[in-house]
Amino acid sequence: xxxxxxxxxxxxxxxxxxxxxxxxxxxxxxxxxxxxxxxxxxxxxxxxxxxxxxxxxxxxxxxxxxxxxxxxxxxxxxxxxxxxxxxxxxxxxxxxxxxxxxxxxxxxxxxxxxxxxxxxxxxxxxxxxxxxxxxxxxxxxxxxxxxxxxxxxxxxxxxxxxxxxxxxxxxxxxxxxxxxxxxxxxxxxxxxxxxxxxxxxxxxxxxxxxxxxxxxxxxxxxxxxxxxxxxxxxxxxxxxxxxxxxxxxxxxxxxxxxxxxxxxxxxxxxxxxxxxxxxxxxxxxxxxxxxxxxxxxxxxxxxxxxxxxxxxxxxx
Amino acid sequence: xxxxxxxxxxxxxxxxxxxxxxxxxxxxxxxxxxxxxxxxxxxxxxxxxxxxxxxxxxxxxxxxxxxxxxxxxxxxxxxxxxxxxxxxxxxxxxxxxxxxxxxxxxxxxxxxxxxxxxxxxxxxxxxxxxxxxxxxxxxxxxxxxxxxxxxxxxxxxxxxxxxxxxxxxxxxxxxxxxxxxxxxxxxxxxxxxxxxxxxxxxxxxxxxxxxxxxxxxxxxxxxxxxxxxxxxxxxxxxxxxxxxxxxxxxxxxxxxxxxxxxxxxxxxxxxxxxxxxxxxxxxxxxxxxxxxxxxxxxxxxxxxxxxxxxxxxxxxxxxxxxxxxxxxxxxxxxxxxxxxxxxxxxxxxxxxxxxxxxxxxxxxxxxxxxxxxxxxxxxxxxxxxxxxxxxxxxxxxxxxxxxxxxxxxxxxxxxxxxxxxxxxxxxxxxxxxxxxxxx
Numbered sequence: 143x144x145x146x147x148x149x150x151x152x153x154x155x156x157x158x159x160x161x162x163x164x165x166x167x168x169x170x171x172x173x174x175x176x177x178x179x180x181x182x183x184x185x186x187x188x189x190x191x192x193x194x195x196x197x198x199x200x201x202x203x204x205x206x207x208x209x210x211x212x213x214x215x216x217x218x219x220x221x222x223x224x225x226x227x228x229x230x231x232x233x234x235x236x237x238x239x240x241x242x243x244x245x246x247x248x249x250x251x252x253x254x255x256x257x258x259x260x261x262x263x264x265x266x267x268x269x270x271x272x273x274x275x276x277x278x279x280x281x282x283x284x285x286x287x288x289x290x291x292x293x294x295x296x297x298x299x300x301x302x303x304x305x306x307x308x309x310x311x312x313x314x315x316x317x318x319x320x321x322x323x324x325x326x327x328x329x330x331x332x333x334x335x336x337x338x339x340x341x342x343x344x345x346x347x348x349x350x351x352x353x354x355x356x357x358x359x360x361x362x363x364x365x366x367x368x369x370x371x372x373x374x375x376x377x378x379x380x381x382x383x384x385x386x387x388x389x390x391x392x393x394x395x396x397x398x399x400x401x402x403x404x405x406x407x408x409x410x411x412x413x414x415x416x417x418x419x420x421x422x423x424x425x426x427x428x429x430x431x432x433x434x435x436x437x438x439x440x441x442x443x444x445x446x447x448x449x450x451x452x453x454x455x456x457x458x
Numbered sequence: 459x460x461x462x463x464x465x466x467x468x469x470x471x472x473x474x475x476x477x478x479x480x481x482x483x484x485x486x487x488x489x490x491x492x493x494x495x496x497x498x499x500x501x502x503x504x505x506x507x508x509x510x511x512x513x514x515x516x517x518x519x520x521x522x523x524x525x526x527x528x529x530x531x532x533x534x535x536x537x538x539x540x541x542x543x544x545x546x547x548x549x550x551x552x553x554x555x556x557x558x559x560x561x562x563x564x565x566x567x568x569x570x571x572x573x574x575x576x577x578x579x580x581x582x583x584x585x586x587x588x589x590x591x592x593x594x595x596x597x598x599x600x601x602x603x604x605x606x607x608x609x610x611x612x613x614x615x616x617x618x619x620x621x622x623x624x625x626x627x628x629x630x631x632x633x634x635x636x637x638x639x640x641x642x643x644x645x646x647x648x649x650x651x652x653x654x655x656x657x658x659x660x661x662x663x664x665x666x667x668x669x670x671x672x673x674x675x676x677x678x679x680x681x682x683x684x685x686x687x688x689x690x691x692x693x694x695x696x697x698x699x700x701x702x703x704x705x706x707x708x709x710x711x712x713x714x715x716x717x718x719x720x721x722x723x724x725x726x727x728x729x730x731x732x733x734x735x736x737x738x739x740x741x742x743x744x745x746x747x748x749x750x751x752x753x754x755x756x757x758x759x760x761x762x763x764x765x766x767x768x769x770x771x772x773x774x775x776x777x778x779x780x781x782x783x784x785x786x787x788x789x790x791x792x793x794x795x796x797x798x799x800x801x802x803x804x805x806x807x808x809x810x811x812x813x814x815x816x817x818x819x820x821x822x823x824x825x826x827x828x829x830x831x832x833x834x835x836x837x838x839x840x841x842x843x844x845x846x847x848x849x850x851x852x853x854x855x856x857x858x859x860x861x862x863x864x865x866x867x868x869x870x871x872x873x874x875x876x877x878x879x880x881x882x883x884x885x886x887x888x889x890x891x892x893x894x895x896x897x
Contacts, residue, residue, distance in 0.1 A: 206527065206852070206855075207553060209552070209554070292718050294716065294718060294735075312717075314718045317718055317870065403662040404663065405720065405866050406721075407867035407871025408871075423855050423856075423858075424859050425856070426856070
């Protein structure tokens with residue numbers, strides 16, 4: 143290490159008084175000095191707001207009523223949220239969105255990755271084209287798809303007509319209760335499947351070719367190779383993709399607001415939209431804080447369990 | 459030499475300082491829509507007269523309340539002047555977000571008697587019906603209807619309508635007649651194109667469906683509360699008439715709106731009408747000047763009429779529009795007040811109308827030439843005479859979100875009955891007023 147000329151140059155360039163001070167510090171202190179700004183930043187932008195939110199969640203505070211006396215209400219906000227039918231309706235809508243988007247994105251994303259992983263002409267071009275949707279802004283995508291879903295002029299309805307013969311004006315993807323939950327699933331799948339594909343592709347490309355060569359020598363069929371080599375080796379990557387998409391979609395907001403605004407009725411009112419309305423339209427700050435804490439605990443808890451499972455799969 | 463230089467510099471500094479104190483850079487916040495462009499044009503005169511420079515912060519309607527209420531609630535200094543929605547007045551007054559204007563009006567000879575009474579109550583007063591003023595009526599607006607006058611005039615259509623309904627096809631006097639017209643035109647072939655009956659408000663995210671449905675509810679007998687006992691809503695919000703009004707609105711949505719109308723508000727209505735998709739269109743009056751000059755539906759193609767009467771002859775229309783206020787957090791309140799003083803002048807208000815802004819000054823709208831000055835002017839006057847407004851309480855946003863959810867759930871999603879929707883609304887609003895300590 144002492145032979146490193148860079149170290150010598152840095153040492154020579156350090157003012158003697160500073161060098162003297164640093165020499166007087168232990169390694170542990172120096173380490174703390176390096177991480178202190180990050181810890182301070184973390185405390186300021188993550189931990190403090192979290193503690194403040196928990197504190198607010200126990201009050202009746204409203205941001206738009208600064209002159210009102212703030213009262214401590216205990217766990218009343220939590221009780222109201224958990225006994226409110228609308229909360230559960232919203233959680234159901236979120237669960238539907240979460241389950242179906244993840245399922246479709248994993249299936250299609252993995253299939254695309256499997257195909258792209260094969261060498262063929264135009265491979266790079268196809269990869270670029272496939273990943274294009276995830277490069278767009280969700281708000282733009284939401285707006286764009288409202289036109290595609292428009293019953294009279296939207297291409298989506300004409301595509302359905304082409305496949306089924308149904309009159310394009312006879313159904314409205316974002317205006318009908320039975321179709322609206324699927325309309326947001328379709329758009330999110332269109333936009334984020336490429337992301338899952340890229341993660342799966344990384345997983346597939348990390349599998350050593352020697353495993354397949356050994357399987358070929360043992361005369362294992364392609365089907366057997368797929369189930370005994372490809373899937374187990376790519377599984378940690380798949381699980382990682384599910385984790386990322388799960389967390390992202392649990393807090394999905396912009397895309398769905400642009401597409402349906404939570405409607406029709408409350409059919410696509412995801413928890414994040416519901417929370418935003420409580421916090422910034424109804425201005426029930428204390429209530430919304432409790433709602434946010436409940437959602438945070440839910441996501442954090444589920445994610446922790448999932449990460450443990452992911453680590454177990456990796457260690458296998 | 460040095461003394462002379464020092465004196466010159468001092469004089470220059472005093473002059474610059476004085477000029478800086480006089481000329482201010484004022485920011486006016488409003489919605490991003492056609493009238494805002496007219497106001498920019500109008501305000502050029504103010505800039506020339508006062509030396510103050512005007513800058514503008516215009517936000518699209520769907521985000522307007524979110525953005526501006528955030529600004530007011532956080533004590534932001536972005537806006538010196540705010541043209542805020544009528545329903546904000548209670549919250550803005552009680553939370554000290556607007557400057558109270560009574561003393562300023564008295565000192566400058568501005569009388570609220572000079573403005574249309576409904577706009578003074580709707581845009582300026584808090585508490586309602588008391589002489590406490592927080593804004594100057596700036597833009598009168600109200601929900602009304604446009605119709606395809608050219609289609610109504612076609613002999614073959616007139617004959618078919620008369621044969622079917624036994625009366626002449628014309629501007630509907632009642633909601634029942636309006637429904638007849640909407641069903642008559644719905645899915646009709648006109649000039650080789652399928653057209654639909656009516657475009658109405660159904661937007662879920664901000665205030666759309668409430669601003670639409672309230673019109674029929676008012677006409678059928680809805681009242682916000684017991685006139686004898688404020689905030690008592692049982693039997694008023696969910697009266698038989700209210701239920702019938704909401705059922706009517708849903709029937710109109712189900713039968714006669716163009717496909718894909720589940721989230722329509724002002725912009726979608728304008729598009730539907732201008733593109734020749736609908737025979738009737740519900741919209742705020744601010745859209746009318748745009749139709750009159752449009753290449754497709756301008757001139758004699760479009761007619762205008764106020765809300766028709768309900769089954770008992772009640773005629774009411776949802777109030778829109780805004781007043782202009784001075785933001786209490788602004789450091790330039792004195793300069794902002796000079797803008798309001800200038801804006802209140804009769805000749806400025808007359809020019810405001812000529813540019814497409816709906817003046818609320820009686821001297822303008824009661825001028826003998828006003829009713830014939832534009833084809834929609836009489837309809838505007840008739841509509842302004844029958845206005846009612848949504849709650850303007852400090853908790854209006856919570857009250858509005860409840861109605862948005864209940865109305866959209868029933869009208870668009872088709873969940874439950876109108877009675878259930880209105881019973882639910884009574885429960886939601888009661889809970890809100892309980893939180894507000896009204897009982």
